[in-house]
Amino acid sequence: MEIFGLLDGLVMYAPVWGEYYYKALEEFYADGVQYLEFRSILPTLYDMEGTVYTPLDTVRIYVETLERFKSKPEHKDFIGSRLIYAPLRNTDPKGVLGYIEILKQVKANYPDFLAGFDLVGQEELGRPLREFVDELLQVPEDIDFFFHAGETNWYGSSVDENLIDALLLGTKRIGHGFGLVKHPVVLHMVKKLNVAIEVNPVSNQVLQLISDFRNHPCSQFFADGYPVVISSDDPSFWKATPLTHDYYIAFLGIASQHSDLRLLKKLALNSIQYSSLSVDQKAEAQAKWQIKWDEFLDYVNNVQQNGASHSQHLD
Amino acid sequence: MEIFGLLDGLVMYAPVWGEYYYKALEEFYADGVQYLEFRSILPTLYDMEGTVYTPLDTVRIYVETLERFKSKPEHKDFIGSRLIYAPLRNTDPKGVLGYIEILKQVKANYPDFLAGFDLVGQEELGRPLREFVDELLQVPEDIDFFFHAGETNWYGSSVDENLIDALLLGTKRIGHGFGLVKHPVVLHMVKKLNVAIEVNPVSNQVLQLISDFRNHPCSQFFADGYPVVISSDDPSFWKATPLTHDYYIAFLGIASQHSDLRLLKKLALNSIQYSSLSVDQKAEAQAKWQIKWDEFLDYVNNVQQNGASHSQHLD
Structure with missing residues (x-):
């Protein structure tokens, strides 16, 4: 997993960090993605003046960059982007308490930019969720979980069984859930709880x-x-x-x-x-999406009309 | 699939056919298998005298060989063996009607040796069950189906959907059923119908x-x-x-x-x-199996007692 750190020294340079995010938004948008929820460990940035940065500064640069991106006329169909704060699971309960403090600060300062919380890093190398239950239950009710769980095919392992704890902790989505099919009760609850x-x-x-x-x-x-x-x-x-x-x-x-x-x-x-959008925000997002979808269907129908063999019209 | 025919010329020589089955029974028994249901296309045998053999002769040789095997004192714990008549699915409806005539003859002459009926051969190369439904419904009620179905990972293909027809035709078991997990309603019925x-x-x-x-x-x-x-x-x-x-x-x-x-x-x-055994036969079979299972547990417990680290007794 060393690849994750390969470019850290470059992208964590504060003036680059915003451009790095801006470029990602550009690439996603060019690929047809109108809304993006992404996970970040919120790394501590640096610059050449020795400025002391905090995780909150990392979020501030995200937010400022996102506003800059959205303000461009050519991005008018872009809906937005939100952060899932997702620090490394390879820590101890005290470490998780530290994460929760940062999480609360992000929520207090950038409530509309925060989607929720997760723990990342290869599940096998970190600790299972059940070891952090006491700490995770201290996360305020108005912050949602989006846990990685069950990214494994080892049936019955602690990684596999993270699925159970993710669900019990009230996760809104499950990241991966590859092992879900081996857990009929969890599957049943996943459907029931949507x-x-x-x-x-x-x-x-x-x-x-x-x-x-x-x-x-x-x-x-x-x-x-x-x-x-x-x-x-x-x-x-x-x-x-x-x-x-x-x-x-x-x-x-x-x-x-x-x-x-x-x-x-x-x-x-x-x-x-x-x-993680609100009901009103979802309606607005869907309206923006509908425009692009209709354009796509027009394109498909035009291709068909110009072709020889098909006449079925899609709508 | 040419490998299936590679030895036909040798094993279909009538004097060898019985020995071929006897050897299989020996190998299964040596591997700890006490009861065997096997599929056979009932090939037409030959000998050097130009005798005309029928599929019923092929069954007769199976039955005689099985009796010979069971009569040996060293096979006293062997329960038995039965035939699933399973001719090739790469045929037409008329061909299936021919199979059913042979099936009825086997049932009439060797009722206790016949487990039931199936169609074999690579599902992709043969026809799906639904093309033979009219014919298969003519199989007498007292003969059970043990259909191959869903030996594929092509979701939504005709082979995949053999699963549906196998179930609707009342199959007692499903051979392979690899694609079952993609068919929640079939899965539900499989459990309900046992x-x-x-x-x-x-x-x-x-x-x-x-x-x-x-x-x-x-x-x-x-x-x-x-x-x-x-x-x-x-x-x-x-x-x-x-x-x-x-x-x-x-x-x-x-x-x-x-x-x-x-x-x-x-x-x-x-x-x-x-x-396919009857209730009484199953009870008898299980009693013979229990003896072997108990011997196995004694073996496991002895290994443990002679070992250093375990003391848990299994029963």
């Missing part, structure tokens, strides 16, 4: 959880109507597009042969429905 | 349905209490033991880390419970 599963197909193959996408557990999530959002984990590391490659795999490699545009539409809408 | 799933782990890997056993759908069958019997498909082709290697994979590669001897016991008992 907890979305963030599925990252390309990541799962690169990190060798699965080799043949036809066996990906997401086919069962599709089959049985679980709430799925397609995500891309760490696309820059494997030179994938920000999100399109993952949609491509989900549609061609994982979904049923009977699937069609309705699946793509549902998946796009799920990304709004299972976001 | 239809056993014949899982063949080694075969699934050799035939490239799965590379990493941790992703095998059987882990979900275990997790949610579906009726599973562990089988070995075509072990001689890949030099596996008759059944032990498949049990080994099921236990070490597929089951939860929390699994223990109780899973092995349950799987062995399932093989009797979901067999």
